[in-house]
Amino acid sequence: MFRRLSIFCCLLLLCSADVSAQWELLQKVDSFLIKMQRSNVDTNYIMRPKERLTVRLLSNFSGANIHIADRSSGSQNMYLDVQSSMKWTLTSSINYRGLSVALSVNPGHVFDWYHDMEFNINAYGNKMGADFIYQHSRNLTGELDNGDYTQKLPNDFLVSKSINANYYYVFNSQRFSFPAAFTQSYVQKRSAGSFIVGASFQSLVMDVGKKYRILDDEDFHLLNTQLLGIGGGYAHNIVPNPNWMIHLSVMPTIVVWRNMHMENDGYTARGSHPFSLPNMLTTARLSLIHYHGKQFTGITAVLNHSHLGQSGADMTDHLKWRIRLLYGIRFW
Numbered sequence: 001m002f003r004r005l006s007i008f009c010c011l012l013l014l015c016s017a018d019v020s021a022q023w024e025l026l027q028k029v030d031s032f033l034i035k036m037q038r039s040n041v042d043t044n045y046i047m048r049p050k051e052r053l054t055v056r057l058l059s060n061f062s063g064a065n066i067h068i069a070d071r072s073s074g075s076q077n078m079y080l081d082v083q084s085s086m087k088w089t090l091t092s093s094i095n096y097r098g099l100s101v102a103l104s105v106n107p108g109h110v111f112d113w114y115h116d117m118e119f120n121i122n123a124y125g126n127k128m129g130a131d132f133i134y135q136h137s138r139n140l141t142g143e144l145d146n147g148d149y150t151q152k153l154p155n156d157f158l159v160s161k162s163i164n165a166n167y168y169y170v171f172n173s174q175r176f177s178f179p180a181a182f183t184q185s186y187v188q189k190r191s192a193g194s195f196i197v198g199a200s201f202q203s204l205v206m207d208v209g210k211k212y213r214i215l216d217d218e219d220f221h222l223l224n225t226q227l228l229g230i231g232g233g234y235a236h237n238i239v240p241n242p243n244w245m246i247h248l249s250v251m252p253t254i255v256v257w258r259n260m261h262m263e264n265d266g267y268t269a270r271g272s273h274p275f276s277l278p279n280m281l282t283t284a285r286l287s288l289i290h291y292h293g294k295q296f297t298g299i300t301a302v303l304n305h306s307h308l309g310q311s312g313a314d315m316t317d318h319l320k321w322r323i324r325l326l327y328g329i330r331f332w
Helices: 002-016 019-037
Strands: 052-072 078-083 087-094 099-105 117-124 128-137 141-145 150-153 159-169 192-208 221-241 245-260 280-292 296-309 314-331
Touching: 052 128, 052 159, 052 221, 128 296, 128 314, 159 245, 159 280, 159 314, 192 245, 192 280, 192 314, 221 280, 221 296, 245 296
Parallel strands: none
Antiparallel strands: 052 078, 052 087, 052 314, 078 141, 087 099, 117 128, 128 159, 141 150, 159 192, 192 221, 221 245, 245 280, 280 296, 296 314
């Protein structure tokens, strides 16, 4: 916090000074940022870009799929399969020695194509990092199968609110870099991998939209669940040649705490179900980056999947996904 405040004060002084004073102050700010960027890494494997300024253009696509199997009502089983509308955003970002500013535009909101809302915070570091994703979907589409017939659901019948969060810690942070794959604030020069440990959290609430409720004041939760998992996995950056980098990682976590209840309607809650293993929260990441001179292009994907229950009994699966296309260029 102190560092950010110091940089902000320097920028204010830079705007108010004359040209020669501005250049001198800029050099001091630049030296300060260089000191901030110093880290204990093996430069034979990872390094900061030589250029100070990186500009990126990003096209983001995201969505969610939910599958619920209700097998606790005797011989009549029910299956619910729904998916959210795909969200598309355009983002431009400017990074100067680790300090970033970004601007995003959602064409779907601008042209009134859909009204879902999603909020992402991603912090990728060499040693540790985290993702936080909040999604509010009002236009879920899908079908309900109760064994006798399959019913198509109106796109405003169900509403969902979800939170997906995960944290990772990297053991081989001197030679392996998550930022090289996802923020391009580092460059992976040689192939390297690392075991990772971390934690995952998910909250998912689904209910019937107000338009279809029998009673306006009724709490129509069909599903309300919170899961916490702890575990570990492996991540690897593959560098077949200086122009390409491929990232693959997976971090499965075992559910160590849960809070869940389901309802058939808005009147009777059945409480928690006796779920058993495998109850898992899994985060998988993929990245493909191509470097050509001072420019780079790529595609990244992050998948958050939860599985609660077992085959032949009640089961809930939730998949939250995001795919990103990117183009960047480095200056100065």
